[in-house]
Amino acid sequence: xxxxxxxxxxxxxxxxxxxxxxxxxxxxxxxxxxxxxxxxxxxxxxxxxxxxxxxxxxxxxxxxxxxxxxxxxxxxxxxxxxxxxxxxxxxxxxxxxxxxxxxxxxxxxxxxxxxxxxxxxxxxxxxxxxxxxxxxxxxxxxxxxxxxxxxxxxxxxxxxxxxxxxxxxxxxxxxxxxxxxxxxxxxxxxxxxxxxxxxxxxxxxxxxxxxxxxxxxxxxxxxxxxxxxxxxxxxxxxxxxxxxxxxxxxxxxxxxxxxxxxxxxxxxxxxxxxxxxxxxxxxxxxxxxxxxxxxxxxxxxxxxxxxx
Amino acid sequence: xxxxxxxxxxxxxxxxxxxxxxxxxxxxxxxxxxxxxxxxxxxxxxxxxxxxxxxxxxxxxxxxx
Ligand SMILES: [Zn+2]
Ligand SMILES: [Zn+2]
Numbered sequence: 001x002x003x004x005x006x007x008x009x010x011x012x013x014x015x016x017x018x019x020x021x022x023x024x025x026x027x028x029x030x031x032x033x034x035x036x037x038x039x040x041x042x043x044x045x046x047x048x049x050x051x052x053x054x055x056x057x058x059x060x061x062x063x064x065x066x067x068x069x070x071x072x073x074x075x076x077x078x079x080x081x082x083x084x085x086x087x088x089x090x091x092x093x094x095x096x097x098x099x100x101x102x103x104x105x106x107x108x109x110x111x112x113x114x115x116x117x118x119x120x121x122x123x124x125x126x127x128x129x130x131x132x133x134x135x136x137x138x139x140x141x142x143x144x145x146x147x148x149x150x151x152x153x154x155x156x157x158x159x160x161x162x163x164x165x166x167x168x169x170x171x172x173x174x175x176x177x178x179x180x181x182x183x184x185x186x187x188x189x190x191x192x193x194x195x196x197x198x199x200x201x202x203x204x205x206x207x208x209x210x211x212x213x214x215x216x217x218x219x220x221x222x223x224x225x226x227x228x229x230x231x232x233x234x235x236x237x238x239x240x241x242x243x244x245x246x247x248x249x250x251x252x253x254x255x256x257x258x259x260x261x262x263x264x265x266x267x268x269x270x271x272x273x274x275x276x277x278x279x280x281x282x283x284x285x286x287x288x289x290x291x292x293x294x295x296x297x298x299x300x301x302x303x304x305x306x307x308x
Numbered sequence: 309x310x311x312x313x314x315x316x317x318x319x320x321x322x323x324x325x326x327x328x329x330x331x332x333x334x335x336x337x338x339x340x341x342x343x344x345x346x347x348x349x350x351x352x353x354x355x356x357x358x359x360x361x362x363x364x365x366x367x368x369x370x371x372x373x
Contacts, residue, residue: 001353011351015341020353159370203341206369209353210344220316233370234342241339 005029012207012278015244023211030208033093034066034201041183042065043194046071048150050194053140054078054098054105056090058209059155063197065212067153068103074153075104077143084114086222093215106147108139115294123300126291128223131293137289138281144191144304151192159202161195162247163232165254178266188273189282198233200239201247202233310358315367316367330354332364343368 001010003022010020014029021029037043043052050067052130054060054076067074068154078094081087091107100103115135121128161182168176182198184190197205212302240247278291310323312332326332329345329352336343340354346365347358358364 010353013340013353013355023351031319034362202369203342203344206344206367207351210346237339237370239340240341 011211012204014204016201016240016248018244026207027211030200031066031070031202033204034063034196035070037196037199038194041194043153043183043196044072044151044192048072048073049148050074051140051144051147051149051152051191052076053136053152054094054153055155056093057155058214059157059160059202059205060198061094061155061214062205062209062212063153063155064098064103065101065214066197066208067138068101071247075106075147075149077140078105078107079139080107080109080111081132082111083118083222086219087117089219097214106143108143110135110139113139115297117223119297119301120293123297123304125185129221132223135290135293138288141189141191142281145189149191151194153194153196155197155205156195157197157200157202157205158247158251159236160229161198161234162251163229165251166236167229174262174265175270177254177259177262178270179263181259189275189280198251199248309360311361311363313363313365315365327358328354329356329358329364332358332366336366340365342370344368 001013001020001027002008003010004019005025005028006022008022008024011023012026013020017029019029023066028045034140050072052060052064052067052074054064056078064074076094078091080091095105097103116214117132117135118130120131120135124131140152140154161180165177165180168180182195186191186192199209236247274283274286275281276283276286276288276291278287281288281290283289310332312321312323312324314321314336323332323335326335332345333340333343333354343366345352345354346367351367352364365371371372
């Protein structure tokens with residue numbers, strides 16, 4: 001296969017774009033897709049300060065590097081979850097990557113904040129992944145607001161977005177369907193959230209990461225099975241194989257024609273959001289779930305220690 | 309024989325009679341846009357021919373988290 005741009009030997013074949021690219025041209029294709037996403041969705045400008053959530057996975061690191069190469073003012077934020085034998089590896093990977101590429105990095109330690117995820121696992125009677133996800137979103141938002149950032153960027157790619165949209169469609173989760181998308185404008189205590197990789201598939205990000213020397217292998221979270229999303233991704237991989245471009249059509253069709261209907265419905269039936277009585281974060285229930293989780297873990301932990 | 313290193317599983321397998329990247333993917337029952345394939349640090353498209361003694365890296369692109 002030849003490169004669609006320069007006719008040299010291609011290294012990546014993209015059926016959904018009916019194209020192939022060589023090692024020099026593929027990163028240009030990637031850059032164009034990110035530029036288009038930022039421009040069309042009015043994500044942010046060169047004058048704004050962007051906080052980039054860095055998990056240590058290939059997508060977040062690829063995003064950080066690409067935004068920096070495009071000249072944006074980016075700072076990385078890594079959350080050290082405080083999971084024994086696991087979190088330090090992700091942290092080290094992010095720290096090494098940022099040092100090597102001269103990227104600004106901030107690390108937030110859950111343990112110092114009083115709530116390492118290992119305590120959540122031990123003392124909270126709910127699936128640890130759901131609570132951990134909630135805590136991470138809370139902290140990303142908190143750090144972005146306190147640091148005066150204009151936007152929070154995450155490395156979600158097209159496959160992540162499609163898998164999530166699909167899961168929410170299967171449940172007809174109107175609250176979720178009303179505000180899913182590549183840009184969530186700032187509102188009532190929430191910073192603007194953007195997903196500049198939403199036009200790019202996981203396959204495209206993986207190729208970019210490989211060509212840019214980003215180490216892809218990441219240790220999966222010891223608490224997560226990752227099962228349901230992975231199943232949906234497999235299913236979509238098969239659909240995409242049969243009709244290339246289907247993934248993007250499904251997601252883009254939702255943004256163009258589906259989302260507004262759910263937003264209108266949610267405006268009628270959705271809950272009002274007010275600042276949390278304790279920490280000021282937006283919530284629909286007086287005291288936010290984060291503050292309640294923190295208190296409950298502290299109480300149970302103290303009781304467990306007294307009983308020893 | 310072609311030696312295939314599967315990631316992230318860390319498994320190593322040997323395949324006979326696989327003369328192209330596509331043939332390897334078919335034997336592994338994976339679609340071409342769900343893995344990246346590299347030989348000696350070079351990414352390969354599915355149509356690329358393979359030779360006896362080649363060592364391939366086949367890495368799933370779906371992140372677990
Ligand atoms: Zn080219
Ligand atoms: Zn609160």
